[in-house]
Amino acid sequence: MNEIEQTDVAIIGAGPVGLFATFACGMVGLKCHVIDALDHIGGQCTALYPEKPIYDIPAYPKILGGDLITQLEAQAKPFAPVYHLSQQAVRLSGEVNQWRVTTSNHKTIACKAIIIAAGAGAFGPHKPPLENLEDFEGTSVFYAVRQRDQFRGKKIIIAGGGDSAVDWAISLSDIASVTLVHRRDQFRAHTSSLLKLHALIDAGKITLKTPYQLKALEGENGHINHVVLSDLDGHDERVAADILLAFFGLSHDLGPLKEWGLGVTAKYIPIDPATAATSQAGIFAVGDIATYPHKLKLIATGFAEAAQAAHAIRAQIYPDQDFHFEYSTTKGLPA
Numbered sequence: 158m159n160e161i162e163q164t165d166v167a168i169i170g171a172g173p174v175g176l177f178a179t180f181a182c183g184m185v186g187l188k189c190h191v192i193d194a195l196d197h198i199g200g201q202c203t204a205l206y207p208e209k210p211i212y213d214i215p216a217y218p219k220i221l222g223g224d225l226i227t228q229l230e231a232q233a234k235p236f237a238p239v240y241h242l243s244q245q246a247v248r249l250s251g252e253v254n255q256w257r258v259t260t261s262n263h264k265t266i267a268c269k270a271i272i273i274a275a276g277a278g279a280f281g282p283h284k285p286p287l288e289n290l291e292d293f294e295g296t297s298v299f300y301a302v303r304q305r306d307q308f309r310g311k312k313i314i315i316a317g318g319g320d321s322a323v324d325w326a327i328s329l330s331d332i333a334s335v336t337l338v339h340r341r342d343q344f345r346a347h348t349s350s351l352l353k354l355h356a357l358i359d360a361g362k363i364t365l366k367t368p369y370q371l372k373a374l375e376g377e378n379g380h381i382n383h384v385v386l387s388d389l390d391g392h393d394e395r396v397a398a399d400i401l402l403a404f405f406g407l408s409h410d411l412g413p414l415k416e417w418g419l420g421v422t423a424k425y426i427p428i429d430p431a432t433a434a435t436s437q438a439g440i441f442a443v444g445d446i447a448t449y450p451h452k453l454k455l456i457a458t459g460f461a462e463a464a465q466a467a468h469a470i471r472a473q474i475y476p477d478q479d480f481h482f483e484y485s486t487t488k489g490l491p492a
């Protein structure tokens with residue numbers, strides 16, 4: 158069923174700049190719906206470096222990526238943005254003041270303007286190149302753990318060599334039988350996690366398979382029963398398993414946005430920096446995806462672009478109203 162929701166502005170991308178755009182639109186009286194392919198807000202800050210300190214956010218001498226997102230979410234909250242997560246914006250139709258954005262979950266947002274804050278594109282998991290992977294996705298094959306308890310008592314293969322693979326192997330070894338598979342002998346994870354991992358391997362609580370890679374999945378009706386691994390010499394080993402957790406990092410892809418007639422070149426959308434307007438009336442772009450001469454790809458730059466876009470959209474939607482610019486100190490926030 159195609160659900161239709163109405164709003165003033167559809168924002169594509171809930172990264173730091175999309176979140177600040179939500180606030181900036183709220184400040185000029187515009188309601189927003191925000192779409193993101195990820196199942197959480199925060200874009201690169203939460204997906205790639207939640208625990209790294211950022212030093213060039215105005216007024217924060219130092220703030221962790223994840224904490225910046227918490228602050229931006231709180232700042233936008235008084236304007237009650239509606240978030241549509243775990244879905245990609247895939248289709249555009251309509252015209253200025255009557256745009257429609259449809260998501261991969263068949264949700265349609267009818268809006269007067271669109272702000273594209275899509276960074277480098279929709280994030281998604283890097284998937285292992287296994288023939289029948291799709292048959293098992295969501296039932297036996299997962300790329301993230303939402304509810305740890307769902308895996309209680311299972312035989313789990315965890316594949317990957319970074320923090321996610323190591324941390325989940327440690328965490329799930331308490332409640333499940335865990336085999337950790339990596340194509341190298343070394344893991345790229347925090348030293349403290351590696352110490353715990355090796356202690357659990359030594360105690361027989363985690364089985365380690367290195368250097369091995371995934372070769373095939375066996376099973377039926379969406380449920381795997383074995384995972385075939387192969388070593389670097391091409392020897393195969395069938396390991397009994399109910400679940401495969403694959404942690405191979407995130408990829409990003411502009412995907413359908415390239416077909417929206419916005420003159421995308423080399424993954425960027427050209428804009429007029431005075432308004433963040435793209436070549437299509439009523440469609441604006443801000444943050445990493447927006448480009449113009451001498452553009453600096455910084456969060457602070459994206460924030461300023463978001464404020465420019467919000468004011469331009471206000472003027473587009475209400476062309477006959479005089480809009481008196483006011484400082485937030487004068488105007489305040491909604492009660």
Ligand SMILES: Cc1cc2nc3c(=O)[nH]c(=O)nc-3n(C[C@H](O)[C@H](O)[C@H](O)COP(=O)(O)OP(=O)(O)OC[C@H]3O[C@@H](n4cnc5c(N)ncnc54)[C@H](O)[C@@H]3O)c2cc1C
Nearest residue numbers: 170172174193194200201246275276278279280444445456
């Ligand atoms: C390790 C690292 C350190 C960094 N340190 C700094 C720093 O110190 N200072 C600084 O200023 N910058 C830093 N950056 C850069 C900064 O993170 C980016 O400039 C910023 O995240 C851009 O924000 P954004 O909102 O434009 O895009 P993003 O953060 O990339 O967010 C875009 C969001 O849009 C979503 N999306 C894209 N396409 C679609 C679609 N079609 N449908 C639905 N959702 C979609 C994506 O899933 C994503 O969540 C760093 C980056 C990295 C990787």
